[in-house]
Amino acid sequence: MRPKRLVDAVLFDTFGTVVDWRTGIAQAVAEFAGDAVDANAFALAWRGRYQPSMAPVRRGERGFVDLDVLHRENLEATAAEFGLPLDRQPSDVDWLNRAWHRLPAWPDSVAGLTEIKRDFIIGPLSNGHTALLTNMAKHAGLPWDVIIGSDITRTYKPDPNAYLRTAELLHLPPERVMLCAAHNTDLAAAQKAGLRTAFIPRPTEYGPDQREDLHATGPWDVIGRDIVDLAKQLREHVA
Known part of the structure; x- marks a missing residue:
C-alpha cells in the first residue's frame, strides 16, 4: 500500500528560514567597507528596502526584474543613506551585491x-x-531536489501566483504542497492560496531586538522548533 503522506512536496522560504542573511550580509559589508559603517545596521537597512522594492512589481506598476536588480538599487540607496561611497571597481560592488548568493545556512538546515x-x-x-x-545552494550545501526561482514564476510572494505557479510546475495541486517559513505573513498567503503550512521560528533573524515572528500566530499544519524537528514531525506522516 502506498504510504500515507500529508503532502508530496515540502518547499521552503529561504531568506531567514533556511539561511542567515543578516550574518552573511553584515560580514560582506564589513569586508567591503571596513569600519566606515556599522555593518549590522547596514545589513538591516539594506534588507529593510526588500519588500518595498518588490511592491511595484506585484502591483503591475513595474515589469518583472530579478532580485539582483532590486538588491543593487537598494544597495545604492542604502549606501547613500549611510554615506558609504560605491566608487570602487565595478567588480567590487558587484561582489558586494552578490553577497545574497553566498549566505550561510542556519545550523539545523542541511x-x-x-x-x-x-x-x-x-x-x-x-x-x-x-x-x-542555485549559487546559494552550492555555497551553503543545501540539498534541493528542484529549484524554481521567481524568474520562472515571474512574480513575488505574497502574490498568490508565486505559490500556485510553483505547485503547477511540480504538477501538484496546492494542497499537496507545503510551505515552511519563519514568517507568519508568508504562511498566511500560502494557506490562502491552498497550500499546507509549517512554521519554524528564527528568533534572531533580525538580531537580538527582533519582535516579530518569535512564535506561530496562525493555524499552521505543523509547528516545529527548527527544520530537524520539522523532519521528525513529517516522518509521522510517512508510515
Missing part, C-alpha cells in the same frame, strides 16, 4: 533538509531567482 528529502520533494519557494538560489 541536516533537516537532508532528512525531509528522503520522503518528500524539497526545494525553495523564494523570491530569489534561479541563479541566486
